[in-house]
Amino acid sequence: MAGEPSSRSIRLGGPIDELLEGYRASRHPYRETAAEVYRLNHPEKPSLYLKVIRGGESSLRREYDVLKWIGVRLPSPEPLFYTSSGGAEYLLTREVSGTPTYQVQPEEKEDAVRVLAFALKCIHELDTEACPYTNTIDDRVSALRPTLNQVEWSKLDEFLERAPAETLSFTHGDYCLPNVITVVPRLSGVIDWDHGGLADPYMDLASCLRSLKYNFGERESKERWIPLFLEVYGLDALDDEKLGFYSKLMALE
Numbered sequence: 667m668a669g670e671p672s673s674r675s676i677r678l679g680g681p682i683d684e685l686l687e688g689y690r691a692s693r694h695p696y697r698e699t700a701a702e703v704y705r706l707n708h709p710e711k712p713s714l715y716l717k718v719i720r721g722g723e724s725s726l727r728r729e730y731d732v733l734k735w736i737g738v739r740l741p742s743p744e745p746l747f748y749t750s751s752g753g754a755e756y757l758l759t760r761e762v763s764g765t766p767t768y769q770v771q772p773e774e775k776e777d778a779v780r781v782l783a784f785a786l787k788c789i790h791e792l793d794t795e796a797c798p799y800t801n802t803i804d805d806r807v808s809a810l811r812p813t814l815n816q817v818e819w820s821k822l823d824e825f826l827e828r829a830p831a832e833t834l835s836f837t838h839g840d841y842c843l844p845n846v847i848t849v850v851p852r853l854s855g856v857i858d859w860d861h862g863g864l865a866d867p868y869m870d871l872a873s874c875l876r877s878l879k880y881n882f883g884e885r886e887s888k889e890r891w892i893p894l895f896l897e898v899y900g901l902d903a904l905d906d907e908k909l910g911f912y913s914k915l916m917a918l919e
Contacts, residue, residue: 762855768843783898799863
């Protein structure tokens with residue numbers, strides 16, 4: 667993922683500056699995240715990524731912990747350093763090189779969909795022992811409630827009466843095409859783990875299928891890419907009721 671052309675050095679103070687010595691930083695051009703994201707380039711060393719969150723609820727600590735827990739079991743950014751100072755958080759990772767799956771060439775879409783399904787299957791099959799976080803329905807609703815007024819609370823409670831039973835596995839929490847990196851036809855890595863934790867796999871399935879429709883077109887996805895995705899993932903048929911619940915829950919967030 668390329669940063670903007672202009673670059674500068676970054677000095678944060680403390681031990682992290684030793685890791686940043688000789689690097690030049692470019693602000694990542696995409697602003698979909700609450701974090702400031704910088705790509706760090708060095709003439710002789712692999713590129714790094716620095717995330718910064720100023721104020722607000724902590725999420726980079728969670729991402730750091732999740733990445734440490736994943737370790738080498740799944741292609742993902744190697745966490746190098748985390749610190750919190752002066753109301754800001756900083757997370758430094760190695761770059762996952764390649765192309766986000768939503769940016770592949772038209773003739774590479776089939777391979778990208780296979781990568782998406784393969785990666786999600788690997789995530790959901792990861793041994794969950796000592797997983798440090800959860801991202802269940804209750805967790806997501808707890809984060810959502812402070813943003814709602816009394817009428818919205820009432821509608822949410824009515825909606826939650828139809829909540830399906832959860833089968834917990836390890837999940838990404840924001841599984842979409844921009845977060846899956848490929849060097850076609852192989853998986854390079856999965857990034858942005860700030861919502862990683864134990865949850866029902868349908869949370870990731872709902873997120874991914876929505877992202878497929880958005881990035882590859884709704885009709886094309888329904889006709890070609892979703893059936894292929896489910897085949898590679900190993901799911902004979904979708905639970906439409908469960909998929910619908912998680913889709914509506916995400917729409918509330």
